[in-house]
Amino acid sequence: MVAKRRWAGINHTIVPRLLLALLLLSTVAATATAADVVAADARPNIVLVLTDDFATSDLAYLPSLRALTSERGRTFRMIVPSPRCAPSRASILTGQYAHNHGVLGNAPRTGGWEHLKPLEPELLPCWLRAAGYATHYSGKYINGYGRIPRHVPPCWNDWQALTKPHGDARYAFAVNANGTVESHSGRYQTDVLAEKTAAFVAQAPEPFFAVFAPFAPHSPWRASDAYTGTMSGLEIRRAPSFNESDVSDKWQPPALLDADAIAEIDARTRVRLEMMRSVEDGIAQIRAALDARGIAGETYVFFTSDNGFMSGEHRIAVGKGVPYREATEVPLVVSGPGITPGSVSQHLVANHDLAPTFAALAGVRVPASVDGRSIAELLTDDGTSGRRRVLLEHWSRTKGPLWKGLRTGRGVQIEWIGGPWESYDHGIDPYELSAGTDGDADLLQRLATCAGRTCRRLERGRGIPPRATCRARTEVPLLGGGVGRACRATQAMLP
Ligand SMILES: [Ca+2]
Ligand SMILES: [Ca+2]
Secondary structure: OOOEEEEOOEEEEOOOHHHHHHHHHHHHOOOOOHHHHHHHHOOOEEEEEEEOOOOHHHHHHOHHHHHHOOOOOEEEEEEOOOOOHHHHHHHHHHOOOHHHHOOOEOOOOOEHHHHHHHHHHHOHHHHHHHOOOEEEEEEOOOOOOOOOOOOOOOOOOEEEEEOOOHHHOOOEEEEEEOOEEEEEEOOOHHHHHHHHHHHHHHHOOOOEEEEEEOOOOOOOOOOOOOOOOOOOOOOOOOOOOEOOOOOOOOOOOOOOOOHHHHHHHHHHHHHHHHHHHHHHHHHHHHHHHHHHHOOHHHEEEEEEEOOOOEOOEOOOOOEOOOOOHHHHEEEEEEEOOOOOOOEEOOOOEEHHHHHHHHHHHHOOOOOOOOOOOOOHHHHOOOOOOOOOEEEEEEEOOOOOEEEEEEEEOOEEEEEEOOOOEEEEEOOOOOOOOOOEOOOOHHHHHHHHOOOOHHHHHHHHOOOOOOOOOOOOOOOOOOOOOOOHHHHHHHHHOOO
16 A cells, blocks of 8 residues: 655655654654664554643533543543642643642743743653654643744644634634744634644654643633534533532632622533533544544543633632632543543542653653652553542742642542641542541641652652551551541541
8 A cells, every 4th residue: 555644744655654653753753763663663642632621520511522532431530739720731741749840820920831941851742752752732731831932842743832812812813833823813723723633643653642732611711603502501500519508617718609600600611511512523533533544542542631620619600729629620531442431440640640651651761750650550450559649739829838738539638828727528528518627737748848759659658657546446547647536537538
């Protein structure tokens, strides 16, 4: 079979895959050896669909999205330790907690692209590229990117990122296409971005790593003309935490939402879901490209969000950046070789696990700076990750940390800086309606300053000497636990 394909401006005649990989990789990864290429040829492709502010509850309204993701793969409930756009995206690219990568917020003073830029030569795409992967990014990169409109971060073979300020408009926006700024008008942003990823997937040399990062369903909330109004009749379901009636257990709670505020939340939810219809189309287009090329069986597709989203739960009308489940939990759905369709994992997974997971799938060693752990084995096996807890941490724009917390498979302990502790046992209070005041300050402090292997050890409970023996037989002297009430509370929170 002989056909012409085009890659990176070069026409190639199709030859057996290994030879093609050798030819192409010699142009994209000068450091790869022949041995690397042979190994790389057997490695899977990886596609990451990274949405923006998609909430776990949104999935219930989107049957087509479920058909494209959870019904074809394995669903994890993923914790986002720092639930705002830039810190989360930096964690995905570094495999680190925010206190280690240093992108603490969205704005230049404490975070955003300005704080990520010095790290760019060492990020995930560079690990994969050095190992022979072809790399692609389409969509929203990180807050503040585009202030130098032609900047292309290193290690991306095909770079198609939204630039500011035009990146905010849904029908008029600009894309940095490998260093050339393209102006787009008249077409819906998500459609254009999906097309770019599908085009890459259709012809990139294998193995490849492709990121489709639509700026949806983030504000400004505008659906494509094709889907505007399609969710207008949708009845919005209320979680028990919606407009929480008794907030005496919360620190500095907002006022009760009135009818106007609730109507606004519902209207916004409908438009956000309409925006996701275009993301569904994008995923379908990318999958079609994989199918057409016959490589779906050797490609992992990850679907997730950079953070969750509040829509009236606990009276919080809009946004993220709070320690509640709606903000700190997002769905992670993975489909690919060996993964049971429709399966669900109960393991505690965090977004700084994504980079080491991609590295493991690619057979790449991660730098010692990585805090996360690979979940590659959990994609096909119910075995144990050994992880008992994940740190939560969040900073204000100017005043340092706002809150920190310990999240387990069964609950959460939150420390409001300068305020009280709020703790929830998700086994009996999954909607976080009635807070306790338990908190392990010592363990939290250790995790909040951990790095690399130490983080993983603290998350497992290894290396933490029990501080006391619990008094009752029903209590367990948990690693990192304490005595009395703290001991019981910690026990109740174990997965
Ligand atoms: Ca976001
Ligand atoms: Ca309450």
